Amino acid sequence: MTNEEIEAFLVIVESGNISNAARKLFVSQSTLSQRLKRLEDSLGVELIYRNKGQKNIELTSKGTELIPLAQRWVSIYKDIHVIKENRTRLPITIAAIALVNEFTFVPLYNEVIQEYYGLDLTINTHHSDEIYQLVANHLADIGFVYSQLQLPEVITTPIYSEKMYLITNKTSTYYDGISVKDLDSEKEIYLKWGIDYEIWHEKRWGRNKPLLKVNTGASLIKYLNEPERWSIGPISLIESSKSKNNLVYYSLEEEPPLRICYQLVSRYSKPSKVKAIQIFQKAVQIFITTNELVSNNI
Template identity: 35%
Template sequence: MNYSQIESFLTIIRLGSLSKAAEQLYVSQSTISQRLHSIEKEYEVVLLNREKGVKSVTLTHEGERFYQLALRFEALYLETKNLKSTSGEATISIGAVDSVHNYVLKDIYSAVFRQIPDVRLAIHTHQSNEIYYLIDQNSIDIGFSLQDRILKNVKVQKLFEEQMVMIQKKKIESTTDEIDNSVLSPKQQLFINWGMDYQIWHEKHWGPTTNTFLQIDTAKMLRDFLEEDGMWAIVPVSIARDFHKQGLIDVFTLTDPPPSRSCFQVEKEGINSRVEQVSELILKSKPKIDKIVRPWETLV
């Protein structure tokens, strides 16, 4: 397999047809077909669905998998090609859960841009349980996980800890600062899995998570669902503050509060100097998230 084959395959997918790919690459359609056939023959797979009378192309199951690999191949090829012109620069790959990227670390990422101008950040969203595997496989340089694990040759440091609070759609008047857990119905909960400690606490009050009717995996999905009257969710303070500033929600503490959420910075031991520079800056800029005591006062 070579780059011209990968380039042809990706151009077919991007433009939706072999003829358009041939025009784009200034080669004949038979050349494009031959390149595609060479890949399929080499790996003994069928990449595209070929249906008579259908002009647009669609990927087979194997084609979907190969498409992801082809994108990585293309990125590595282009990065290698540009190695000389970007020899003074470095790309640092960072992985974290959605809520950490968007509500805690975005200002720190901006600080990295300002203070280390020749470093590019590649920011990816992953589930907490994926972070350690990706670090171990060198797929990302720095990870932020909500889980604390012990792994050979991997360094784990607690980056921050934050309080968890309950939120609901904003009402005209709300002066209650604390709600009893028992008055909250799991049928009206927007459940997000905040980790094992949280699940144990949750089960104590509302039983297994199967009792919840709506489970979501990103904080941003809360915006639409919280429009429904009576719906509620438990979120970290960083998310509550952001939503409150937009006038979307009221914030409450609970009589039996959930355990705090911890976030751990994860990286391989013996990292290179550029990764270490970014890592140290993030640790130095460690976010401090103040607790909420009386929500309607402290969130103004």
């Protein structure tokens, strides 16, 4: 007894005769009759009366009894088929900072959902300290942050770096190769890009107060709308914003430290998540080696 035979029986019942049922199933009448006969043989009973010259079928008592059972069979078969089709779809949750999710990794995510069919992606945006906790508590399978913390439950690996540039409005008078000595800290829109950057920044401007402190790249961009205001940020932020915000960027004579992105995974990843994590990590490696904005030289 097969699903094909059960389906044939139900379509015959629904259609009222063999010829209509055969057209619905795109098979010949003889093929459909054979399926029905095999079903009857496997059950050891007749399901329809076969009267010569009778166009419409007439069910036997066993045929009538079989209808609800056959309907349940088909429903269960469909559920099992869904499980079978989705057996390789591995759920994976990514937690990353806004800049990674909203720009840098957008081409990667698109590539994964188009090419790596086995992954079922969920992408969430958080602050770095939250991402560490999410990974440590198995609420995210992989995290991507710009800061390095020491948590015993989390493996932190640098995966790519970006150059940092001066960002300013097109109407400003700054230029390529400008010295930090020529930048007025009172015109700065400041974002803390990490410990290395803070150390570098303090050596150049001391504890001078900037015009404004922000905590996201999106906020930083919004306040560079006036001449001579400036900030420092990674190339991914610049490329995601310059065309629609009248921004330009310049190299600095005293180069800021590279902006490093760290990948976070749990030291004790759930066995059910290991394969999905490995697939995504491989996709990340390929992406980094082919993306012009980031570098695997760390």
